[in-house]
Amino acid sequence: MTAELKSDQGPEEYAAPSTIEEAARLMADGDALILAGGTDLKLQTGEGRIPYKKRLVNIRRIADLRGVTMDSGELRIGALTTMTDILKDELLGDMAPILAEAANHFASSQIRNVATIGGNICNASPAGDSLPALLVLDGEVELTCFDSGALTNRRVPLKDFFTGPGKTVKRAEELLSAVCFAVPEQRARARFLKSGPRPALEISVVSAALSALRDGNEVFHVRLAFGAVGPVPLRAMATEALLEGKTLTPQLIEEAVETLMGEISPIDDVRATAWYRGHLASVYLRRLLSDDC
C-alpha cells in the first residue's frame, strides 16, 4: 500500500477551473492551495511540510496560463509552462537560451514534463533551478487576484519576490500568472552553472548565473545571481556594482570574489558545508567572468 488511503488531512474542497478568473475567485478567501504540476506539492504535503488548505485548486486546465509569447519587446512565460516546454521553445531558445540551459539541468525528463515555471518560482527554494536565470534576466512576476468584482494584476520584480525559504511576497489570494522580462539585447551573453554530484536530478549545492554585455574586456549591464548560498535566490548586487563598466582583470575578478563572499550567507546542510558552498561560489564566479560571456 502507498499509505495514502487513510489520509484525513486532505482538502475539503477541490476545483479544476478552466479560466484565470474562475481560479482567482476560488482563491479570493485566501483558503486555497494551488496545484499545477504537483511535483513539489505532492511531496511537501505528503511529508506534512505544507498543510493543505480548505480548497485545492488545480489550475492545470487553464490554457491561457501556458506558453511563451512576445509582445512590445517583452517575453512572457505563462505560469503553467513546463520545463520541457521551455527546453523546446524556439522563441526562448533564440532570445534567452540561458533558460533552456537551466531547464536542461532541471530534475529528470519525467519531472520536466510536468513541473511548471510558476511552481518553481512559488516554491521559492533557494536552490530552485530556474531562479538564478530568471533573476539575471531581470524577471518580474505577474500576480493576479479577484478584488472588488474584477481581476487585478500587479507586478513584482523577482529580486524583491522572495523573502525566505519557501516564502514570498505573494498573498494567499494571489495567483502567479506569468513571469516576464524584456527581450535581452542581442549582444548580451548569459550563462548558468549548477553543481551537484550528478548532472541532473540534483538539488543544487550551488548554482550561478551571469548576464552581461561585453565590449572587449569591459562588462556592462552586469547581472549576477546565485542559488543555494542563502535563504533566498540571491541577486549579488554589490558584486554587480563593483564590476559594472569595468575592464575585467585578474585583480578585479579577485575583488569581485571578495565582495561576493560578503554578500552570500551559505549554511551547512546534508548537501554541503557552508565553507564548501562559499568556495564553490567563488569558483563559479571566476569561471563565469573568465568565460567568453
Place this chain on the structure above:
Amino acid sequence: MTVNIDIRFVLNGRTVQASVPADMSALALLRDKLGMTGTKLACGEGECGACTILIDGESVNACLMYAVDCDGREILSIEGLRTEEVLSDIQQAFVDHGAIQCGFCTPGMIIQAKYLVDNNPTLSLEELQRGLEGNVCRCTGYKKIFDAISDVANAEA
C-alpha cells in the same frame, strides 16, 4: 474530511471511473484502488522512475501526480503495452538483451524508453542516457538496458 472526487479517464485504452480522495496520488489510484500493480512504488519522491507512466503521451512520475488530475486524460501503464500474447517491441528487446535482473525498475524503464523512442526518431546513445536519468536500476544493468532500447530506436529509424 478530505473530499472525494469522481473522475473519469482512459487507462490503457479503456474508460475507467473512480471516486478518489483529493490528495491521493495517481500511483495509489493505479495500485491500491484499481489493482494495477505493474507500476511500481519505490522511492515515492520522484527520484527513481519506477512509477513512470505516460499521461497524454508524456512520461511522468505517478507518485508525484495527483489522482484527481487524471480526470479527462489518457494514461498508459506497463499493463497497456502488451497486446494479446505478444510483447511490445521494447519489452521483447529487454528480454532478448537480458536487460532485466530483479525487474523492479523494468516497468518504469520500459515506459520511459517508449516515451523517448516515440518522441525522438534519431535517438542517440547520449540522448538515451540523459533521457533515462530519472530511472534508477540498482542491479546496475544499464549497459544492457541501453543496448535494448538502442536496438528498438535504430530499427525504427
